[in-house]
Amino acid sequence: QVQLVESGGGLVQAGGSLRLSCAASGTIATISAMAWYRQAPGKQRELVALIASHSIRNYADSVKGRFTISRDSAKNAVFLQMNNLKPEDTAVYYCAIRTRFLDSWPPTDMDYWGEGTLVTVSS
Numbered sequence: 001q002v003q004l005v006e007s008g009g010g011l012v013q014a015g016g017s018l019r020l021s022c023a024a025s026g027t028i029a030t031i032s033a034m035a036w037y038r039q040a041p042g043k044q045r046e047l048v049a050l051i052a053s054h055s056i057r058n059y060a061d062s063v064k065g066r067f068t069i070s071r072d073s074a075k076n077a078v079f080l081q082m083n084n085l086k087p088e089d090t091a092v093y094y095c096a097i098r099t100r101f102l103d104s105w106p107p108t109d110m111d112y113w114g115e116g117t118l119v120t121v122s123s
Helices: none
Strands: 003-007 010-013 018-025 033-039 046-052 057-059 067-072 077-082 091-098 117-122
Touching (some): 003 091, 033 067, 033 077, 057 067
Antiparallel strands (some): 033 046, 067 077
């Protein structure tokens, strides 16, 4: 069984920073991609940032230049550095991984998900 555990969420003022972490545990042969998604109240879940095993990255247009995704492959961990946070970044942030081979870039879906960590940005 694969588990993903996120941490680092919290309350921050607009313009501030947070760093999210996610650690994957269990029987994992390989991770082809790791990602952060978010879901704001009343909205659909959206992709925030994605990183492949060869470190190719994708970002949502709304976070480009402010967020940075990185990974520690040896620890099956992924991080999201969030700077210059805005109230519209308020959401539950979910970590996800894909353990199957990549079918496309970005991949069509992910295989395992964390339970989420809440980020609240006050104005």
